[in-house]
Amino acid sequence: MNIVTILSLLMSSMLIYATPLIFTSIGGTFSERAGVVNVGLEGIMVIGAFSGIVFNLEFVDLFGAATPWLAVLVGGVIRLIFSLIHAVATINFRADHIVSGTVLNLMAPSLAVFLVKVIYGKGQTDNIQASFGKFDFPILSDIPVIGTILFKNTTLIGYVAVAFSFLAWFVLYKTRFGLRLRSVGEHPQAADTLGINVYLMKYYGVMISGFLGGMGGAIYAQSISVNFAVTTILGPGFISLAAMIFGKWNPVGAMLSSLFFGLSQSLAVIGSQLPLLANIPTVYLQIAPYLLTIIILAAFFGQAVAPKADGVNYIKSK
Numbered sequence: 001m002n003i004v005t006i007l008s009l010l011m012s013s014m015l016i017y018a019t020p021l022i023f024t025s026i027g028g029t030f031s032e033r034a035g036v037v038n039v040g041l042e043g044i045m046v047i048g049a050f051s052g053i054v055f056n057l058e059f060v061d062l063f064g065a066a067t068p069w070l071a072v073l074v075g076g077v078i079r080l081i082f083s084l085i086h087a088v089a090t091i092n093f094r095a096d097h098i099v100s101g102t103v104l105n106l107m108a109p110s111l112a113v114f115l116v117k118v119i120y121g122k123g124q125t126d127n128i129q130a131s132f133g134k135f136d137f138p139i140l141s142d143i144p145v146i147g148t149i150l151f152k153n154t155t156l157i158g159y160v161a162v163a164f165s166f167l168a169w170f171v172l173y174k175t176r177f178g179l180r181l182r183s184v185g186e187h188p189q190a191a192d193t194l195g196i197n198v199y200l201m202k203y204y205g206v207m208i209s210g211f212l213g214g215m216g217g218a219i220y221a222q223s224i225s226v227n228f229a230v231t232t233i234l235g236p237g238f239i240s241l242a243a244m245i246f247g248k249w250n251p252v253g254a255m256l257s258s259l260f261f262g263l264s265q266s267l268a269v270i271g272s273q274l275p276l277l278a279n280i281p282t283v284y285l286q287i288a289p290y291l292l293t294i295i296i297l298a299a300f301f302g303q304a305v306a307p308k309a310d311g312v313n314y315i316k317s318k
Contacts, residue, residue: 042237049217169252
């Protein structure tokens with residue numbers, strides 16, 4: 001296996017595993033920039049994965065090859081609605097953000113598996129027929145070396161995710177909406193005195209987080225697991241949380257961190273095909289992403305500066 005083939009395999013696999021993390025970590029960024037801590041990203045991805053797979057199974061005959069893309073949007077919308085639980089609990093009832101997010105993480109898998117048993121009469125769904133397959137970019141894939149590595153036998157939605165991170169950065173830092181959202185996460189009292197509806201902006205942050213996290217879960221289920229079961233989403237939500245922190249609550253930083261974590265996850269799958277990793281026991285490669293998550297959080301969490309009002313319940317009268 002030559003170096004070009006190895007790099008091509010690494011790039012393709014990295015993008016497949018990083019794409020769900022990119023959307024989910026950016027979603028968490030919007031929520032926390034609005035001052036609402038969202039540790040429920042795991043639960044968000046579970047509901048998104050469930051919704052996406054069910055839609056894919058039921059409508060594949062109608063929509064054909066477009067089904068996975070539509071299922072991603074459906075997963076996002078369903079999870080946006082589900083995220084209102086977290087919004088109402090933390091914004092209106094001023095519940096502890098960590099506790100509320102943990103409840104979502106505990107509730108989502110149980111609810112999803114229960115619904116699967118009600119709908120299909122068993123503990124997991126069948127495998128989907130239409131999934132996110134490999135893609136060759138026209139013209140670009142014909143470029144020698146670079147085309148083979150970056151644009152051939154890759155994932156289209158992975159490049160959509162990377163492009164979306166720059167769009168999210170623009171919205172957050174170059175628009176009036178982004179300025180208002182960030183002001184609410186930094187100093188809600190000052191934002192309120194300027195006429196900004198603090199509660200509404202917090203709702204926007206949580207709902208955007210739910211929508212993007214649901215998309216991430218639907219992408220994960222349709223590109224990696226290709227079905228839904230209780231074990232479909234086990235860890236990527238927490239890895240997305242780490243990517244958000246490691247990326248310093250910045251969409252582009254979250255994307256770069258997600259690519260790093262995606263690479264570490266992909267090595268557990270393709271490690272046996274790589275000369276340098278072929279002799280390493282698979283179990284070590286499988287635990288690597290989670291070990292890296294712990295190490296990075298321990299090393300960088302104290303240095304990362306979150307929005308000042310992140311996790312602080314806002315009371316308008318004060």
